Amino acid sequence: MDIIKHLKWRYATKKFDTSKKLSKNQINTLKEAFNLTATSFGLQTISLVILEDDILREPLIEHAFYQKQVLEASHLFVICIQENILNDDVVSYYDNIKKIRNTSETILKPYRESLIKTIKDMSVTERQQWSKNQAYIALGNLMAVCAVEGIDSCPMEGFIPEKYDELLGLNKRGLKSILLLPVGFRAKDDMFSEFKKVRKPIEETIIEL
16 A cells, blocks of 8 residues: 555544554564654654553553543553753753764754753743644654554543653653553454545645645
8 A cells, every 4th residue: 555545544543452462563663663753953852651561551541531542452652751851951962963973072062052042041831842742743653654554543632641640650750741642453343444534625725836
């Protein structure tokens, strides 16, 4: 199938086949896809938590308004942001550039100082919103890769982040949960899989100048 057929095949899966699990290779592909997601400045202020254990996931259903995909999917992905972005994050990022690309300090120094100033001028709320924007990019990237790989997914904002942060110990890691993405394989009796996609005509959503 070409990419458009893959995207037409994709839908927000409401019921997963609990007998089917993603392979290790499939999980590794999604890990790589997440890590390769474009982020502002390449700073990567987002993290991905992957849950497979049913014992860990079961108490989370209540705090996702009883959406069963949280438990029924093969794995639950939780996309998180850093609670704050610090100078050390920027320094570490540019140290990594120096290590991987062997870029000289003379070239890197003005860029590093500029980014430190940009972040310093932001409030913590602004920094978190900036990171949230990156989280949505990662979500879209993961959903597209899932479609290409024949993996079903269901993007979810409907949950109580504070409860997830508490139950998963994310606050102890300096993280805040933002989005959920159950991934797995659709159940044969998920009626939503047969529904035709409802989209505006392309002429209404695309403007060519």
